[in-house]
Amino acid sequence: xxxxxxxxxxxxxxxxxxxLGYENPTVIQEKAIPQIISSxxxxxxxxxxxxxxxxxxxxxxxxxxxxxxxETQAIILSxxxxxxxxxxNNINDFSKYLKGVKVATVYGGANIExxxxxxxxxxxxxxxxxxxxxxxxxxxxxxxxxIKWLVLDEADEMLNMGFKDELDKxxxxxxxxxxxxxxxxxFPKEVEAIAKNYMTNPVEISSGQxxxxxxxxxxxxYLINEKTRYxxxxxxxxVNPTIYAIVFCxxxxxxxxxxxxLIKDGYNADALHGDLSQAQxxxxxxxxxxxxxxxxxxxxxxxRGLDVNELTHVINHKLPDQIENYTHRSGRTGxxxxxxxxxxxxxxxxxxxxxxxxRIIKKEFVQTEIPSGKEICQNQLMHLIDKVQNTEVNESxxxxxxxxxxxxxxxxxxxxxxxxxxxxxxxxxxxxxxxAPDLNDLSKTESNSRGKSSSENMTRFFxxxxxxxxxxxxxxxxxxxxxxxxxxxxxxxxxxxxxxxxFEIDKNFxxxxxxxxxxxxxxxxxxxxxxxxxxxxxxxxxxKRRGGSNRRRSSGGGNNxxxxxxxxxxxxxxxxSSKTDNRAKDKKTGGFGRRRRTR
Ligand code: AMP
Numbered sequence: 001x002x003x004x005x006x007x008x009x010x011x012x013x014x015x016x017x018x019x020l021g022y023e024n025p026t027v028i029q030e031k032a033i034p035q036i037i038s039s040x041x042x043x044x045x046x047x048x049x050x051x052x053x054x055x056x057x058x059x060x061x062x063x064x065x066x067x068x069x070x071e072t073q074a075i076i077l078s079x080x081x082x083x084x085x086x087x088x089n090n091i092n093d094f095s096k097y098l099k100g101v102k103v104a105t106v107y108g109g110a111n112i113e114x115x116x117x118x119x120x121x122x123x124x125x126x127x128x129x130x131x132x133x134x135x136x137x138x139x140x141x142x143x144x145x146x147i148k149w150l151v152l153d154e155a156d157e158m159l160n161m162g163f164k165d166e167l168d169k170x171x172x173x174x175x176x177x178x179x180x181x182x183x184x185x186x187f188p189k190e191v192e193a194i195a196k197n198y199m200t201n202p203v204e205i206s207s208g209q210x211x212x213x214x215x216x217x218x219x220x221x222y223l224i225n226e227k228t229r230y231x232x233x234x235x236x237x238x239v240n241p242t243i244y245a246i247v248f249c250x251x252x253x254x255x256x257x258x259x260x261x262l263i264k265d266g267y268n269a270d271a272l273h274g275d276l277s278q279a280q281x282x283x284x285x286x287x288x289x290x291x292x293x294x295x296x297x298x299x300x301x302x303x304r305g306l307d308v309n310e311l312t313h314v315i316n317h318k319l320p321d322q323i324e325n326y327t328h329r330s331g332r333t334g335x336x337x338x339x340x341x342x343x344x345x346x347x348x349x350x351x352x353x354x355x356x357x358x359r360i361i362k363k364e365f366v367q368t369e370i371p372s373g374k375e376i377c378q379n380q381l382m383h384l385i386d387k388v389q390n391t392e393v394n395e396s397x398x399x400x401x402x403x404x405x406x407x408x409x410x411x412x413x414x415x416x417x418x419x420x421x422x423x424x425x426x427x428x429x430x431x432x433x434x435x436a437p438d439l440n441d442l443s444k445t446e447s448n449s450r451g452k453s454s455s456e457n458m459t460r461f462f463x464x465x466x467x468x469x470x471x472x473x474x475x476x477x478x479x480x481x482x483x484x485x486x487x488x489x490x491x492x493x494x495x496x497x498x499x500x501x502x503f504e505i506d507k508n509f510x511x512x513x514x515x516x517x518x519x520x521x522x523x524x525x526x527x528x529x530x531x532x533x534x535x536x537x538x539x540x541x542x543x544k545r546r547g548g549s550n551r552r553r554s555s556g557g558g559n560n561x562x563x564x565x566x567x568x569x570x571x572x573x574x575x576x577s578s579k580t581d582n583r584a585k586d587k588k589t590g591g592f593g594r595r596r597r598t599r
Contacts, residue, residue: 008037044203045057102125229347246297248329374433476501
């Protein structure tokens, strides 16, 4: 195998690579590094994120940089701030043993004066987003008149994002003598036009994949309808207890809605999109990198800068508008030698969009059945047992409590104890999926499909009874039915709390329900019953909206139970109640798309 030294890099660089754990060059590095070191010819590289392209262009630049001059010698343009920061950090890591090398990273949304100051100090390499780079050029803070290298990283994405004018402006102030290095995962005609207009006789290299998907990614699709789209997503998460995934959505709104639903349903999820402030985006990405968020729901653009190698799944909640983006999405998994699965949730109508993608990725999608409740329970159960098997027992810490525990449990056999512990942890899942319908049978789920989640069709009521009144879901359902609101009124999620509770019923019967309860003045265990309509949001369990609930709720993270769902911080008592909640709810409604937990 070739080494970095053999590619022509000096020891001060290869030492830094060893520190980073880079043992051998990747395909694109093996091709780009000697080429850029030995020739000033322009270069056009087909490379996706995850192929090691950052080092492929940065290392030969560092090799040839004049560290004694403070002049800007290389400008690297990248589509997003996140990617720019990542490239800047990578270059700092690569150059840690090189004396005098300075990198400045400039991007919008941050203090321009500070960036001007850092440029004034002299940076041989500038990494920037197109808009901010143009700003700094027009303020004369950034001078590119003598650069030797211009890197256009993720050129397709820059053009997708509408940076054509900015690219033209930057290119206009660079010398003709520079070497242009263009990296792109796809080469639509807009990128080819840039290559044609601004590059001279470029040499072409490829990471070996051109526009194709990585060999380490398998591509699957699940046939769904609008009603089952979200349910299928949840099942994918549930059948993979250790899922670590990005769920791609097309719009910011769709992204926030899916993330909110997942969070409400107890998953360890968060949203990443352009409506969030930079600080919020940074925080979400940080949590995701640290795996305290397991499921990141993101737009294509917002996820660009995210550098994670161990994703188990990429899920296309909806297929991208531009099919090239599918390669970008699926290329987030199956990186650094890991295997990954890219899943597309497609309706019958969308199925025709798969073929053009197959032509690009040069692979076929395999239709996969949406997991059944039984399969999910089996996987979750085995995961639980694995966790028990691998749990380390710290005897000294629990020693003092053991005698009384042994005494309390002495009447139970080994089998009974195992059954009890498993049930304690696992009843929620079992009851949730007890009567789970087959989501693959679209004819059953198609009727009544209005393209909305059922909870959008529900009104949420407050009721002044709770556990202390011996209210449980079954009794609450009984109480509602006794009011004769209408024949078989649909009852949705039920949350029983200590002194009060919430329930949902079909929105169409909101007024009738209020009138029925008022007219009947029912009593329950000697207490007069009152109900009120609450606001829709259920994230706080109190019917009131909690500002930025998705962000705060997921920030707790950290406690990654590996269940794809956040481990409930409530005690087992509340989890038991959630079990009964769901059982009742399931009986009535099929029990999907609803919260499993009472908090
Ligand atoms: P990139 O395509 O530049 O975004 O790199 C993808 C990931 O691969 C990053 O996490 C890099 O740190 C890592 N990487 C790049 N080159 C190598 C290498 N030669 N050996 C090991 N990891 C690498």
